[in-house]
Every structure is written in structure tokens, then in C-alpha cells.
Amino acid sequence: MKTLQEVTRLLREHQEVLAQKYGVTVVGVxxxxxxxxxxxxxxxxxxxxxxxxxxxxxxxGxxxxxxxxxxxxxxxxxxxSLRPELREVILSQAVPV
Incomplete structure (x- = not known):
């Protein structure tokens, strides 16, 4: 199992592929x-x-x-798409990538 630090590092390394191939950018965990x-x-x-x-x-994909x-x-x-009742909690705990 990967640590949060390993996950964020891997996500940063793959941001370009995600953006170009899938049109998605990961903003947080x-x-x-x-x-x-x-x-x-x-x-x-x-x-x-x-x-x-x-x-x-x-x-x-x-x-x-x-x-x-x-x-x-x-x-x-x-x-x-975040539900209003969860938005603040999720945004406050999200770790930026």
C-alpha cells in the first residue's frame, strides 16, 4: 500500500498524460x-x-x-459535482497534488 506522499508524487508525475489523453487534472486527494x-x-x-x-x-479510462x-x-x-452538504468538508481536507 502506498503512502499519501507516494500517491501525490505519482499523481504529479502523471498529470500531463491525464490532461492530454483524458482531459482531467487531479487537484487533490x-x-x-x-x-x-x-x-x-x-x-x-x-x-x-x-x-x-x-x-x-x-x-x-x-x-x-x-x-x-x-x-x-x-x-x-x-x-x-460535489454535493453541497459535503463540499466544505471535502475541500477543507483535500491535500493538493
Whole structure:
């Protein structure tokens, strides 16, 4: 299992591919990895923004690509899709990439 520091380093290294191939940029990590509560079965929650209109296929492709790179199931959460009641909590705990 990778540490939060390893995850953010790998995300920075792959930002260009994500932007060019999938139109996605990862802006932060949140959830169990940030709270130090990750376990072997935990997924990795990533806050993303779109650089252009992105299809569902591209979004799923980006999730699969990152899951392979990071060795953990990834859940991409578009910043603009955050539910109002969770927005403040997620944005306050997100670790920038």
C-alpha cells in the first residue's frame, strides 16, 4: 500500500498524460488516505477538474489508468459535482497534488 506522499508524487508525475489523453487534472486527494485510515480494501478518492468536455468513457479510462499506476482502486470525483452538504468538508481536507 502506498503512502499519501507516494500517491501525490505519482499523481504529479502523471498529470500531463491525464490532461492530454483524458482531459482531467487531479487537484487533490481526500478521504481515508488523507485521514490516515486507509486499509488494503480502501479506494483512493481524488478530486478532479475537467480541462474540456469529457465523456464518460474518458472519465472511466482515467480511473482505470490511475488505478493501474497507483495499484489501488481509484474513485474520481469532479469538483463541480460535489454535493453541497459535503463540499466544505471535502475541500477543507483535500491535500493538493
Amino acid at each position: 481526500f478521504g481515508s488516505y488523507v485521514r490516515g485510515e486507509e486499509r488494503a480494501e480502501s479506494d483512493l478518492d481524488l478530486l478532479v477538474e475537467f480541462l474540456r468536455p469529457v465523456s464518460l468513457l474518458e472519465l472511466v 482515467a480511473e482505470l489508468y490511475l488505478s493501474e499506476v497507483l495499484g489501488v482502486k481509484v474513485d474520481l470525483v469532479p469538483r463541480r
